[in-house]
Amino acid sequence: MDSFQYRNGQLFAEDVSVADLAEEYGTPLYVYSRTHLIEQYNTLVAAMADVEPVVCFSVKSNTCAAVINTLAGLGSGADVVSGGELFRALRAGIPASKIAFAGVGKTRDEIRYALEEDILFFTVESEPEVERINECAVELGLKGRIAVRVNPDVDPKTHKYTSTGKKENKFGVDLSRARAACERAAALPAVDMVGIHMHLGSPLMDVSPYVEALEKVKDFCLEMKAKHATFRYIDIGGGLGIKYRESDEPFTPAQFADAVLPHLKEMGLQVVMEPGRFIAGNSGILVTRVQYVKDNAFKRFLIVDAAMNDLLRPPLYEAYHEILPVTETSETFFGDVVGPICESGDFMARDRDLPTASEGDLLAVCSAGAYAFAMSSNYNSRPRAAEVMVSGDRHQAVRERESRDDLVRGENIPEW
Ligand SMILES: Cc1ncc(COP(=O)(O)O)c(C=O)c1O
Known part of the structure:
Protein backbone atom coordinates (compact mmCIF):
# COMPACT_ATOMS: atom_id res chain seq x y z
CA MET A 1 0.00 0.00 0.00
CA ASP A 2 2.97 2.30 -0.56
CA SER A 3 0.96 4.60 -2.77
CA PHE A 4 -1.45 5.30 0.09
CA GLN A 5 0.40 7.03 2.94
CA TYR A 6 -0.32 9.52 5.69
CA ARG A 7 1.02 13.04 5.40
CA ASN A 8 0.48 15.24 8.44
CA GLY A 9 -2.23 12.89 9.67
CA GLN A 10 -4.16 12.81 6.38
CA LEU A 11 -4.32 9.80 4.05
CA PHE A 12 -2.96 10.52 0.58
CA ALA A 13 -3.29 8.61 -2.68
CA GLU A 14 0.10 9.38 -4.24
CA ASP A 15 0.17 13.21 -3.96
CA VAL A 16 -3.56 13.77 -3.60
CA SER A 17 -5.48 13.99 -0.34
CA VAL A 18 -8.10 11.25 -0.10
CA ALA A 19 -10.44 13.62 1.77
CA ASP A 20 -10.22 16.04 -1.20
CA LEU A 21 -11.08 13.21 -3.59
CA ALA A 22 -14.08 12.25 -1.47
CA GLU A 23 -15.20 15.88 -1.44
CA GLU A 24 -14.90 16.22 -5.21
CA TYR A 25 -16.23 12.86 -6.37
CA GLY A 26 -18.43 11.76 -3.46
CA THR A 27 -18.51 8.40 -1.69
CA PRO A 28 -18.41 5.45 -1.93
CA LEU A 29 -15.43 5.95 -4.19
CA TYR A 30 -12.80 3.67 -5.68
CA VAL A 31 -9.37 5.29 -5.96
CA TYR A 32 -6.57 3.68 -8.00
CA SER A 33 -2.89 4.56 -7.98
CA ARG A 34 -1.47 4.46 -11.49
CA GLY A 281 -4.93 -5.52 -5.66
CA ASN A 282 -3.02 -2.93 -3.68
CA SER A 283 -3.42 -0.26 -6.34
CA GLY A 284 -6.88 0.56 -5.00
CA ILE A 285 -8.83 1.68 -1.96
CA LEU A 286 -12.55 2.04 -1.42
CA VAL A 287 -13.35 5.32 0.33
CA THR A 288 -16.53 5.36 2.36
CA ARG A 289 -18.22 7.76 4.75
CA VAL A 290 -19.62 6.81 8.14
CA GLN A 291 -23.38 7.34 8.23
CA TYR A 292 -24.20 6.18 11.74
CA VAL A 293 -22.44 4.86 14.81
CA LYS A 294 -24.72 2.25 16.29
CA ASP A 295 -24.27 0.45 19.57
CA ASN A 296 -26.27 -2.57 20.58
CA ALA A 297 -26.02 -4.63 23.74
CA PHE A 298 -23.10 -6.59 22.31
CA LYS A 299 -20.99 -4.36 20.13
CA ARG A 300 -20.53 -1.25 18.05
CA PHE A 301 -21.28 -0.99 14.34
CA LEU A 302 -19.98 1.70 12.03
CA ILE A 303 -22.64 1.91 9.33
CA VAL A 304 -20.98 3.28 6.20
CA ASP A 305 -22.19 4.25 2.73
CA ALA A 306 -20.34 1.41 0.96
CA ALA A 307 -21.83 -2.06 1.02
CA MET A 308 -21.49 -5.63 -0.16
CA ASN A 309 -22.74 -4.55 -3.59
CA ASP A 310 -19.55 -2.43 -3.80
CA LEU A 311 -17.16 -4.93 -2.19
CA LEU A 312 -18.25 -8.55 -2.02
CA ARG A 313 -15.01 -10.16 -0.92
CA PRO A 314 -15.57 -10.08 2.87
CA PRO A 315 -18.90 -11.98 2.79
CA LEU A 316 -18.06 -14.14 -0.23
CA TYR A 317 -14.55 -15.28 0.72
CA GLU A 318 -14.42 -14.27 4.38
CA ALA A 319 -11.68 -11.98 3.13
CA TYR A 320 -9.84 -9.54 5.36
CA HIS A 321 -9.44 -5.92 4.23
CA GLU A 322 -7.48 -3.43 6.31
CA ILE A 323 -9.56 -0.37 7.23
CA LEU A 324 -7.78 2.94 7.69
CA PRO A 325 -9.16 6.22 8.97
CA VAL A 326 -8.68 8.95 6.36
CA THR A 327 -7.79 11.31 9.21
CA GLU A 328 -5.24 9.40 11.27
CA THR A 329 -6.22 8.27 14.76
CA SER A 330 -4.73 5.76 17.15
CA GLU A 331 -8.03 5.21 18.98
CA THR A 332 -9.79 1.95 18.28
CA PHE A 333 -12.96 0.11 19.16
CA PHE A 334 -13.96 -3.55 18.84
CA GLY A 335 -16.83 -4.24 16.44
CA ASP A 336 -17.93 -4.18 12.81
CA VAL A 337 -17.94 -1.94 9.76
CA VAL A 338 -21.17 -2.66 7.89
CA GLY A 339 -23.09 -1.35 4.93
CA PRO A 340 -26.75 -0.39 4.58
CA ILE A 341 -27.83 -3.53 2.68
CA CYS A 342 -30.51 -5.73 4.20
CA GLU A 343 -28.28 -8.76 4.75
CA SER A 344 -26.34 -9.82 7.81
CA GLY A 345 -23.57 -10.70 5.37
CA ASP A 346 -23.20 -7.04 4.46
CA PHE A 347 -19.97 -6.24 6.27
CA MET A 348 -16.51 -4.98 5.44
CA ALA A 349 -14.95 -5.89 8.79
CA ARG A 350 -16.31 -8.03 11.57
CA ASP A 351 -15.41 -8.57 15.22
CA ARG A 352 -12.06 -6.84 15.24
CA ASP A 353 -10.25 -3.75 16.40
CA LEU A 354 -11.14 -0.87 14.12
CA PRO A 355 -10.37 2.83 14.01
CA THR A 356 -12.71 4.93 16.11
CA ALA A 357 -14.88 7.12 13.90
CA SER A 358 -17.91 9.38 14.12
CA GLU A 359 -20.74 10.20 11.74
CA GLY A 360 -19.34 11.94 8.67
CA ASP A 361 -15.79 10.56 9.02
CA LEU A 362 -14.11 8.90 6.07
CA LEU A 363 -12.62 5.41 6.06
CA ALA A 364 -10.47 3.70 3.45
CA VAL A 365 -10.98 0.00 2.81
CA CYS A 366 -7.57 -1.18 1.60
CA SER A 367 -6.49 -3.70 -1.05
CA ALA A 368 -9.59 -2.87 -3.08
CA GLY A 369 -8.01 -2.80 -6.54
CA ALA A 370 -8.78 -6.42 -7.45
CA TYR A 371 -12.04 -8.37 -7.34
CA ALA A 372 -13.66 -5.31 -5.82
CA PHE A 373 -15.39 -2.92 -8.24
CA ALA A 374 -15.21 -5.73 -10.82
CA MET A 375 -17.56 -7.81 -8.65
CA SER A 376 -19.90 -4.94 -7.78
CA SER A 377 -23.62 -5.09 -8.45
CA ASN A 378 -26.77 -3.04 -8.12
CA TYR A 379 -28.19 -5.15 -5.29
CA ASN A 380 -30.71 -3.17 -3.19
CA SER A 381 -30.90 -0.84 -6.22
CA ARG A 382 -27.69 0.89 -5.27
CA PRO A 383 -25.96 2.72 -8.12
CA ARG A 384 -22.37 1.59 -8.57
CA ALA A 385 -19.62 3.76 -7.09
CA ALA A 386 -17.39 6.09 -9.11
CA GLU A 387 -13.79 5.16 -9.92
CA VAL A 388 -10.95 7.69 -9.88
CA MET A 389 -7.37 7.27 -11.04
CA VAL A 390 -4.53 9.19 -9.42
CA SER A 391 -1.07 9.74 -10.91
CA GLY A 392 1.22 11.98 -8.84
CA ASP A 393 -0.86 15.07 -8.16
CA ARG A 394 -3.28 14.41 -11.04
CA HIS A 395 -6.63 12.72 -10.66
CA GLN A 396 -9.56 11.98 -12.90
CA ALA A 397 -12.88 10.17 -12.72
CA VAL A 398 -12.33 7.11 -14.90
CA ARG A 399 -15.86 5.85 -14.37
CA GLU A 400 -18.74 8.09 -13.43
CA ARG A 401 -20.92 7.25 -10.46
CA GLU A 402 -24.09 5.55 -11.70
CA SER A 403 -27.32 7.50 -11.51
CA ARG A 404 -30.81 6.30 -10.61
CA ASP A 405 -31.63 6.42 -14.32
CA ASP A 406 -28.73 4.01 -14.93
CA LEU A 407 -30.41 1.60 -12.55
CA VAL A 408 -33.49 1.25 -14.76
CA ARG A 409 -31.86 1.64 -18.18
CA GLY A 410 -33.24 -0.98 -20.56
CA GLU A 411 -36.21 -1.88 -18.34
CA ASN A 412 -39.69 -1.96 -19.83
CA ILE A 413 -43.15 -2.33 -18.33
CA PRO A 414 -45.41 -4.30 -20.72
CA GLU A 415 -48.33 -2.27 -22.02
CA TRP A 416 -50.65 -5.16 -21.17
C1 LIG B 1 -7.55 -18.62 -15.42
C2 LIG B 1 -7.18 -17.53 -14.48
N1 LIG B 1 -6.06 -16.83 -14.72
C3 LIG B 1 -5.70 -15.82 -13.91
C4 LIG B 1 -6.45 -15.46 -12.81
C5 LIG B 1 -6.00 -14.31 -11.97
O1 LIG B 1 -5.73 -14.63 -10.65
P1 LIG B 1 -5.04 -13.55 -9.72
O2 LIG B 1 -5.83 -12.31 -9.80
O3 LIG B 1 -5.06 -14.12 -8.36
O4 LIG B 1 -3.65 -13.37 -10.23
C6 LIG B 1 -7.61 -16.18 -12.51
C7 LIG B 1 -8.42 -15.85 -11.33
O5 LIG B 1 -9.44 -16.39 -11.04
C8 LIG B 1 -7.99 -17.23 -13.38
O6 LIG B 1 -9.10 -17.95 -13.15
Whole structure:
Protein backbone atom coordinates (compact mmCIF):
# COMPACT_ATOMS: atom_id res chain seq x y z
CA MET A 1 0.00 0.00 0.00
CA ASP A 2 2.97 2.30 -0.56
CA SER A 3 0.96 4.60 -2.77
CA PHE A 4 -1.45 5.30 0.09
CA GLN A 5 0.40 7.03 2.94
CA TYR A 6 -0.32 9.52 5.69
CA ARG A 7 1.02 13.04 5.40
CA ASN A 8 0.48 15.24 8.44
CA GLY A 9 -2.23 12.89 9.67
CA GLN A 10 -4.16 12.81 6.38
CA LEU A 11 -4.32 9.80 4.05
CA PHE A 12 -2.96 10.52 0.58
CA ALA A 13 -3.29 8.61 -2.68
CA GLU A 14 0.10 9.38 -4.24
CA ASP A 15 0.17 13.21 -3.96
CA VAL A 16 -3.56 13.77 -3.60
CA SER A 17 -5.48 13.99 -0.34
CA VAL A 18 -8.10 11.25 -0.10
CA ALA A 19 -10.44 13.62 1.77
CA ASP A 20 -10.22 16.04 -1.20
CA LEU A 21 -11.08 13.21 -3.59
CA ALA A 22 -14.08 12.25 -1.47
CA GLU A 23 -15.20 15.88 -1.44
CA GLU A 24 -14.90 16.22 -5.21
CA TYR A 25 -16.23 12.86 -6.37
CA GLY A 26 -18.43 11.76 -3.46
CA THR A 27 -18.51 8.40 -1.69
CA PRO A 28 -18.41 5.45 -1.93
CA LEU A 29 -15.43 5.95 -4.19
CA TYR A 30 -12.80 3.67 -5.68
CA VAL A 31 -9.37 5.29 -5.96
CA TYR A 32 -6.57 3.68 -8.00
CA SER A 33 -2.89 4.56 -7.98
CA ARG A 34 -1.47 4.46 -11.49
CA THR A 35 2.08 4.43 -10.13
CA HIS A 36 1.38 1.30 -8.10
CA LEU A 37 0.04 -0.51 -11.18
CA ILE A 38 3.13 0.39 -13.16
CA GLU A 39 5.54 -0.60 -10.40
CA GLN A 40 3.90 -3.97 -9.85
CA TYR A 41 3.86 -4.79 -13.56
CA ASN A 42 7.47 -3.73 -14.05
CA THR A 43 8.73 -5.56 -10.95
CA LEU A 44 7.18 -8.81 -12.10
CA VAL A 45 8.46 -8.49 -15.65
CA ALA A 46 11.96 -7.67 -14.37
CA ALA A 47 12.00 -10.69 -12.03
CA MET A 48 10.97 -13.01 -14.87
CA ALA A 49 13.17 -11.31 -17.50
CA ASP A 50 15.21 -14.46 -18.19
CA VAL A 51 12.21 -16.05 -19.92
CA GLU A 52 10.66 -12.82 -21.30
CA PRO A 53 7.10 -13.80 -20.37
CA VAL A 54 3.99 -12.57 -22.12
CA VAL A 55 2.17 -11.01 -19.15
CA CYS A 56 -1.59 -11.14 -19.66
CA PHE A 57 -3.27 -8.97 -17.02
CA SER A 58 -6.28 -10.82 -15.66
CA VAL A 59 -9.09 -8.45 -16.60
CA LYS A 60 -11.58 -10.14 -14.28
CA SER A 61 -9.68 -8.65 -11.34
CA ASN A 62 -10.18 -5.06 -12.49
CA THR A 63 -12.24 -4.15 -15.53
CA CYS A 64 -11.58 -0.41 -15.44
CA ALA A 65 -10.59 0.84 -18.91
CA ALA A 66 -8.03 3.27 -17.46
CA VAL A 67 -6.35 0.46 -15.52
CA ILE A 68 -6.25 -1.86 -18.52
CA ASN A 69 -5.04 0.97 -20.74
CA THR A 70 -2.23 1.82 -18.29
CA LEU A 71 -1.04 -1.77 -18.49
CA ALA A 72 -1.47 -1.91 -22.26
CA GLY A 73 0.92 1.02 -22.42
CA LEU A 74 3.54 -1.07 -20.62
CA GLY A 75 3.17 -3.91 -23.11
CA SER A 76 0.75 -6.05 -21.15
CA GLY A 77 -1.60 -8.54 -22.71
CA ALA A 78 -4.88 -9.69 -21.18
CA ASP A 79 -6.42 -12.82 -19.77
CA VAL A 80 -10.16 -12.67 -20.46
CA VAL A 81 -13.02 -14.99 -19.55
CA SER A 82 -15.96 -13.69 -21.56
CA GLY A 83 -16.86 -11.88 -24.75
CA GLY A 84 -17.45 -8.82 -22.58
CA GLU A 85 -13.93 -8.93 -21.17
CA LEU A 86 -12.50 -9.46 -24.64
CA PHE A 87 -14.38 -6.37 -25.79
CA ARG A 88 -13.08 -4.36 -22.83
CA ALA A 89 -9.49 -5.47 -23.33
CA LEU A 90 -9.49 -4.60 -27.05
CA ARG A 91 -11.23 -1.29 -26.41
CA ALA A 92 -8.66 -0.36 -23.77
CA GLY A 93 -5.79 -0.94 -26.20
CA ILE A 94 -4.60 -4.50 -25.63
CA PRO A 95 -3.60 -6.09 -28.96
CA ALA A 96 -5.54 -9.25 -29.84
CA SER A 97 -2.23 -11.02 -30.34
CA LYS A 98 -1.67 -10.80 -26.56
CA ILE A 99 -5.10 -11.97 -25.39
CA ALA A 100 -5.73 -15.41 -23.87
CA PHE A 101 -9.35 -16.48 -23.48
CA ALA A 102 -10.11 -18.81 -20.53
CA GLY A 103 -13.35 -20.01 -18.91
CA VAL A 104 -15.29 -23.26 -18.77
CA GLY A 105 -18.40 -22.11 -20.62
CA LYS A 106 -17.44 -20.24 -23.78
CA THR A 107 -20.46 -19.85 -26.05
CA ARG A 108 -20.31 -20.19 -29.83
CA ASP A 109 -20.88 -16.48 -30.12
CA GLU A 110 -17.90 -15.73 -27.85
CA ILE A 111 -15.71 -18.21 -29.70
CA ARG A 112 -16.57 -16.68 -33.09
CA TYR A 113 -15.82 -13.21 -31.77
CA ALA A 114 -12.41 -14.29 -30.49
CA LEU A 115 -11.60 -16.17 -33.72
CA GLU A 116 -12.48 -13.14 -35.80
CA GLU A 117 -10.26 -10.97 -33.62
CA ASP A 118 -7.43 -13.54 -34.01
CA ILE A 119 -6.50 -13.71 -30.31
CA LEU A 120 -3.29 -15.31 -29.01
CA PHE A 121 -5.07 -18.49 -27.93
CA PHE A 122 -8.05 -20.03 -26.18
CA THR A 123 -7.22 -21.88 -23.00
CA VAL A 124 -9.61 -24.78 -23.38
CA GLU A 125 -11.16 -26.36 -20.33
CA SER A 126 -12.73 -29.54 -21.71
CA GLU A 127 -12.74 -31.93 -24.64
CA PRO A 128 -16.16 -30.75 -25.98
CA GLU A 129 -14.83 -27.20 -26.05
CA VAL A 130 -11.99 -28.24 -28.36
CA GLU A 131 -14.56 -29.67 -30.77
CA ARG A 132 -16.69 -26.54 -30.56
CA ILE A 133 -13.77 -24.22 -31.30
CA ASN A 134 -12.85 -26.38 -34.28
CA GLU A 135 -16.44 -26.30 -35.59
CA CYS A 136 -16.65 -22.52 -35.25
CA ALA A 137 -13.29 -22.06 -36.97
CA VAL A 138 -14.34 -24.35 -39.85
CA GLU A 139 -17.56 -22.34 -40.30
CA LEU A 140 -15.61 -19.09 -40.43
CA GLY A 141 -12.81 -20.44 -42.60
CA LEU A 142 -10.33 -19.50 -39.84
CA LYS A 143 -7.88 -21.33 -37.62
CA GLY A 144 -7.97 -21.11 -33.82
CA ARG A 145 -5.04 -21.58 -31.46
CA ILE A 146 -5.69 -23.53 -28.28
CA ALA A 147 -3.76 -24.25 -25.11
CA VAL A 148 -5.23 -27.11 -23.10
CA ARG A 149 -5.87 -26.14 -19.49
CA VAL A 150 -4.46 -28.91 -17.37
CA ASN A 151 -5.75 -29.53 -13.87
CA PRO A 152 -2.61 -30.68 -12.05
CA ASP A 153 -4.47 -31.57 -8.82
CA VAL A 154 -2.33 -29.38 -6.60
CA ASP A 155 -3.63 -27.80 -3.40
CA PRO A 156 -3.09 -24.03 -3.57
CA LYS A 157 -3.95 -23.71 0.15
CA THR A 158 -6.43 -20.92 -0.35
CA HIS A 159 -10.18 -20.40 0.22
CA LYS A 160 -12.29 -23.25 -1.18
CA TYR A 161 -14.05 -20.85 -3.58
CA THR A 162 -10.78 -19.62 -5.09
CA SER A 163 -9.05 -22.96 -5.40
CA THR A 164 -9.12 -24.02 -9.07
CA GLY A 165 -6.35 -26.58 -9.64
CA LYS A 166 -7.62 -29.49 -7.56
CA LYS A 167 -9.22 -32.56 -9.11
CA GLU A 168 -12.66 -31.78 -7.66
CA ASN A 169 -12.74 -28.31 -9.29
CA LYS A 170 -14.57 -27.71 -12.56
CA PHE A 171 -11.51 -26.25 -14.28
CA GLY A 172 -9.23 -27.80 -16.84
CA VAL A 173 -8.63 -31.35 -18.00
CA ASP A 174 -7.13 -33.92 -15.60
CA LEU A 175 -3.48 -34.53 -16.28
CA SER A 176 -4.32 -38.18 -17.03
CA ARG A 177 -6.66 -37.07 -19.86
CA ALA A 178 -4.56 -34.19 -21.14
CA ARG A 179 -2.53 -36.27 -23.58
CA ALA A 180 -5.66 -37.55 -25.32
CA ALA A 181 -7.16 -34.04 -25.37
CA CYS A 182 -4.00 -32.55 -26.88
CA GLU A 183 -3.67 -35.32 -29.47
CA ARG A 184 -7.31 -34.94 -30.48
CA ALA A 185 -6.87 -31.18 -30.78
CA ALA A 186 -3.70 -31.62 -32.82
CA ALA A 187 -5.61 -33.85 -35.26
CA LEU A 188 -8.42 -31.35 -35.88
CA PRO A 189 -8.25 -29.33 -39.10
CA ALA A 190 -9.10 -25.86 -37.80
CA VAL A 191 -7.17 -25.63 -34.56
CA ASP A 192 -3.49 -25.42 -33.75
CA MET A 193 -2.60 -27.00 -30.43
CA VAL A 194 -0.08 -24.47 -29.18
CA GLY A 195 0.53 -25.27 -25.53
CA ILE A 196 -0.83 -25.90 -22.07
CA HIS A 197 -2.28 -23.68 -19.39
CA MET A 198 -2.64 -23.99 -15.62
CA HIS A 199 -4.13 -21.77 -12.95
CA LEU A 200 -4.00 -23.19 -9.46
CA GLY A 201 -6.07 -20.74 -7.47
CA SER A 202 -5.73 -17.41 -5.81
CA PRO A 203 -4.24 -15.83 -3.77
CA LEU A 204 -1.22 -18.08 -3.26
CA MET A 205 1.07 -17.06 -0.41
CA ASP A 206 3.63 -19.79 -1.01
CA VAL A 207 5.52 -20.77 -4.19
CA SER A 208 5.48 -24.51 -3.54
CA PRO A 209 2.17 -25.25 -5.37
CA TYR A 210 3.60 -23.65 -8.53
CA VAL A 211 6.72 -25.78 -8.28
CA GLU A 212 4.71 -28.92 -7.59
CA ALA A 213 2.49 -28.24 -10.61
CA LEU A 214 5.41 -27.52 -12.92
CA GLU A 215 7.12 -30.73 -11.82
CA LYS A 216 3.92 -32.61 -12.62
CA VAL A 217 3.53 -31.21 -16.14
CA LYS A 218 7.16 -30.90 -17.20
CA ASP A 219 7.61 -34.31 -18.86
CA PHE A 220 4.27 -34.00 -20.56
CA CYS A 221 5.21 -30.61 -21.99
CA LEU A 222 8.57 -31.88 -23.22
CA GLU A 223 6.81 -34.82 -24.89
CA MET A 224 4.25 -32.55 -26.61
CA LYS A 225 6.96 -30.15 -27.70
CA ALA A 226 8.97 -32.97 -29.26
CA LYS A 227 5.90 -34.32 -31.06
CA HIS A 228 4.11 -31.20 -32.23
CA ALA A 229 5.83 -28.30 -33.96
CA THR A 230 2.95 -26.02 -32.99
CA PHE A 231 3.40 -26.62 -29.24
CA ARG A 232 5.28 -23.59 -27.88
CA TYR A 233 3.52 -22.01 -24.85
CA ILE A 234 3.33 -22.77 -21.16
CA ASP A 235 0.79 -20.51 -19.49
CA ILE A 236 1.30 -20.62 -15.72
CA GLY A 237 -1.80 -18.59 -14.86
CA GLY A 238 -2.00 -16.06 -12.05
CA GLY A 239 -2.68 -16.30 -8.35
CA LEU A 240 0.34 -14.46 -6.95
CA GLY A 241 -0.63 -13.29 -3.47
CA ILE A 242 -0.44 -9.83 -1.99
CA LYS A 243 -0.37 -8.33 1.49
CA TYR A 244 -3.91 -7.88 2.79
CA ARG A 245 -2.92 -7.51 6.43
CA GLU A 246 0.24 -6.45 8.19
CA SER A 247 1.15 -10.01 9.13
CA ASP A 248 0.83 -11.37 5.55
CA GLU A 249 4.13 -12.34 3.99
CA PRO A 250 3.49 -13.13 0.33
CA PHE A 251 6.46 -14.31 -1.72
CA THR A 252 8.21 -11.62 -3.72
CA PRO A 253 8.50 -11.69 -7.52
CA ALA A 254 12.21 -12.53 -7.07
CA GLN A 255 11.36 -15.52 -4.85
CA PHE A 256 8.73 -16.61 -7.35
CA ALA A 257 11.22 -16.36 -10.20
CA ASP A 258 13.89 -18.30 -8.28
CA ALA A 259 11.42 -21.11 -7.71
CA VAL A 260 9.84 -21.42 -11.15
CA LEU A 261 12.52 -20.29 -13.59
CA PRO A 262 14.66 -23.45 -13.45
CA HIS A 263 11.63 -25.55 -14.45
CA LEU A 264 10.47 -23.13 -17.11
CA LYS A 265 13.93 -22.88 -18.65
CA GLU A 266 14.17 -26.65 -18.81
CA MET A 267 10.94 -26.72 -20.83
CA GLY A 268 12.17 -24.09 -23.25
CA LEU A 269 8.66 -22.86 -24.06
CA GLN A 270 7.35 -19.30 -24.33
CA VAL A 271 6.05 -18.43 -20.85
CA VAL A 272 2.68 -16.73 -20.44
CA MET A 273 1.50 -15.38 -17.05
CA GLU A 274 -1.94 -14.14 -15.97
CA PRO A 275 -1.55 -12.03 -12.84
CA GLY A 276 -4.49 -9.94 -11.73
CA ARG A 277 -4.43 -9.34 -8.00
CA PHE A 278 -0.63 -8.97 -7.86
CA ILE A 279 -0.81 -6.01 -10.23
CA ALA A 280 -4.07 -4.38 -9.20
CA GLY A 281 -4.93 -5.52 -5.66
CA ASN A 282 -3.02 -2.93 -3.68
CA SER A 283 -3.42 -0.26 -6.34
CA GLY A 284 -6.88 0.56 -5.00
CA ILE A 285 -8.83 1.68 -1.96
CA LEU A 286 -12.55 2.04 -1.42
CA VAL A 287 -13.35 5.32 0.33
CA THR A 288 -16.53 5.36 2.36
CA ARG A 289 -18.22 7.76 4.75
CA VAL A 290 -19.62 6.81 8.14
CA GLN A 291 -23.38 7.34 8.23
CA TYR A 292 -24.20 6.18 11.74
CA VAL A 293 -22.44 4.86 14.81
CA LYS A 294 -24.72 2.25 16.29
CA ASP A 295 -24.27 0.45 19.57
CA ASN A 296 -26.27 -2.57 20.58
CA ALA A 297 -26.02 -4.63 23.74
CA PHE A 298 -23.10 -6.59 22.31
CA LYS A 299 -20.99 -4.36 20.13
CA ARG A 300 -20.53 -1.25 18.05
CA PHE A 301 -21.28 -0.99 14.34
CA LEU A 302 -19.98 1.70 12.03
CA ILE A 303 -22.64 1.91 9.33
CA VAL A 304 -20.98 3.28 6.20
CA ASP A 305 -22.19 4.25 2.73
CA ALA A 306 -20.34 1.41 0.96
CA ALA A 307 -21.83 -2.06 1.02
CA MET A 308 -21.49 -5.63 -0.16
CA ASN A 309 -22.74 -4.55 -3.59
CA ASP A 310 -19.55 -2.43 -3.80
CA LEU A 311 -17.16 -4.93 -2.19
CA LEU A 312 -18.25 -8.55 -2.02
CA ARG A 313 -15.01 -10.16 -0.92
CA PRO A 314 -15.57 -10.08 2.87
CA PRO A 315 -18.90 -11.98 2.79
CA LEU A 316 -18.06 -14.14 -0.23
CA TYR A 317 -14.55 -15.28 0.72
CA GLU A 318 -14.42 -14.27 4.38
CA ALA A 319 -11.68 -11.98 3.13
CA TYR A 320 -9.84 -9.54 5.36
CA HIS A 321 -9.44 -5.92 4.23
CA GLU A 322 -7.48 -3.43 6.31
CA ILE A 323 -9.56 -0.37 7.23
CA LEU A 324 -7.78 2.94 7.69
CA PRO A 325 -9.16 6.22 8.97
CA VAL A 326 -8.68 8.95 6.36
CA THR A 327 -7.79 11.31 9.21
CA GLU A 328 -5.24 9.40 11.27
CA THR A 329 -6.22 8.27 14.76
CA SER A 330 -4.73 5.76 17.15
CA GLU A 331 -8.03 5.21 18.98
CA THR A 332 -9.79 1.95 18.28
CA PHE A 333 -12.96 0.11 19.16
CA PHE A 334 -13.96 -3.55 18.84
CA GLY A 335 -16.83 -4.24 16.44
CA ASP A 336 -17.93 -4.18 12.81
CA VAL A 337 -17.94 -1.94 9.76
CA VAL A 338 -21.17 -2.66 7.89
CA GLY A 339 -23.09 -1.35 4.93
CA PRO A 340 -26.75 -0.39 4.58
CA ILE A 341 -27.83 -3.53 2.68
CA CYS A 342 -30.51 -5.73 4.20
CA GLU A 343 -28.28 -8.76 4.75
CA SER A 344 -26.34 -9.82 7.81
CA GLY A 345 -23.57 -10.70 5.37
CA ASP A 346 -23.20 -7.04 4.46
CA PHE A 347 -19.97 -6.24 6.27
CA MET A 348 -16.51 -4.98 5.44
CA ALA A 349 -14.95 -5.89 8.79
CA ARG A 350 -16.31 -8.03 11.57
CA ASP A 351 -15.41 -8.57 15.22
CA ARG A 352 -12.06 -6.84 15.24
CA ASP A 353 -10.25 -3.75 16.40
CA LEU A 354 -11.14 -0.87 14.12
CA PRO A 355 -10.37 2.83 14.01
CA THR A 356 -12.71 4.93 16.11
CA ALA A 357 -14.88 7.12 13.90
CA SER A 358 -17.91 9.38 14.12
CA GLU A 359 -20.74 10.20 11.74
CA GLY A 360 -19.34 11.94 8.67
CA ASP A 361 -15.79 10.56 9.02
CA LEU A 362 -14.11 8.90 6.07
CA LEU A 363 -12.62 5.41 6.06
CA ALA A 364 -10.47 3.70 3.45
CA VAL A 365 -10.98 0.00 2.81
CA CYS A 366 -7.57 -1.18 1.60
CA SER A 367 -6.49 -3.70 -1.05
CA ALA A 368 -9.59 -2.87 -3.08
CA GLY A 369 -8.01 -2.80 -6.54
CA ALA A 370 -8.78 -6.42 -7.45
CA TYR A 371 -12.04 -8.37 -7.34
CA ALA A 372 -13.66 -5.31 -5.82
CA PHE A 373 -15.39 -2.92 -8.24
CA ALA A 374 -15.21 -5.73 -10.82
CA MET A 375 -17.56 -7.81 -8.65
CA SER A 376 -19.90 -4.94 -7.78
CA SER A 377 -23.62 -5.09 -8.45
CA ASN A 378 -26.77 -3.04 -8.12
CA TYR A 379 -28.19 -5.15 -5.29
CA ASN A 380 -30.71 -3.17 -3.19
CA SER A 381 -30.90 -0.84 -6.22
CA ARG A 382 -27.69 0.89 -5.27
CA PRO A 383 -25.96 2.72 -8.12
CA ARG A 384 -22.37 1.59 -8.57
CA ALA A 385 -19.62 3.76 -7.09
CA ALA A 386 -17.39 6.09 -9.11
CA GLU A 387 -13.79 5.16 -9.92
CA VAL A 388 -10.95 7.69 -9.88
CA MET A 389 -7.37 7.27 -11.04
CA VAL A 390 -4.53 9.19 -9.42
CA SER A 391 -1.07 9.74 -10.91
CA GLY A 392 1.22 11.98 -8.84
CA ASP A 393 -0.86 15.07 -8.16
CA ARG A 394 -3.28 14.41 -11.04
CA HIS A 395 -6.63 12.72 -10.66
CA GLN A 396 -9.56 11.98 -12.90
CA ALA A 397 -12.88 10.17 -12.72
CA VAL A 398 -12.33 7.11 -14.90
CA ARG A 399 -15.86 5.85 -14.37
CA GLU A 400 -18.74 8.09 -13.43
CA ARG A 401 -20.92 7.25 -10.46
CA GLU A 402 -24.09 5.55 -11.70
CA SER A 403 -27.32 7.50 -11.51
CA ARG A 404 -30.81 6.30 -10.61
CA ASP A 405 -31.63 6.42 -14.32
CA ASP A 406 -28.73 4.01 -14.93
CA LEU A 407 -30.41 1.60 -12.55
CA VAL A 408 -33.49 1.25 -14.76
CA ARG A 409 -31.86 1.64 -18.18
CA GLY A 410 -33.24 -0.98 -20.56
CA GLU A 411 -36.21 -1.88 -18.34
CA ASN A 412 -39.69 -1.96 -19.83
CA ILE A 413 -43.15 -2.33 -18.33
CA PRO A 414 -45.41 -4.30 -20.72
CA GLU A 415 -48.33 -2.27 -22.02
CA TRP A 416 -50.65 -5.16 -21.17
C1 LIG B 1 -7.55 -18.62 -15.42
C2 LIG B 1 -7.18 -17.53 -14.48
N1 LIG B 1 -6.06 -16.83 -14.72
C3 LIG B 1 -5.70 -15.82 -13.91
C4 LIG B 1 -6.45 -15.46 -12.81
C5 LIG B 1 -6.00 -14.31 -11.97
O1 LIG B 1 -5.73 -14.63 -10.65
P1 LIG B 1 -5.04 -13.55 -9.72
O2 LIG B 1 -5.83 -12.31 -9.80
O3 LIG B 1 -5.06 -14.12 -8.36
O4 LIG B 1 -3.65 -13.37 -10.23
C6 LIG B 1 -7.61 -16.18 -12.51
C7 LIG B 1 -8.42 -15.85 -11.33
O5 LIG B 1 -9.44 -16.39 -11.04
C8 LIG B 1 -7.99 -17.23 -13.38
O6 LIG B 1 -9.10 -17.95 -13.15
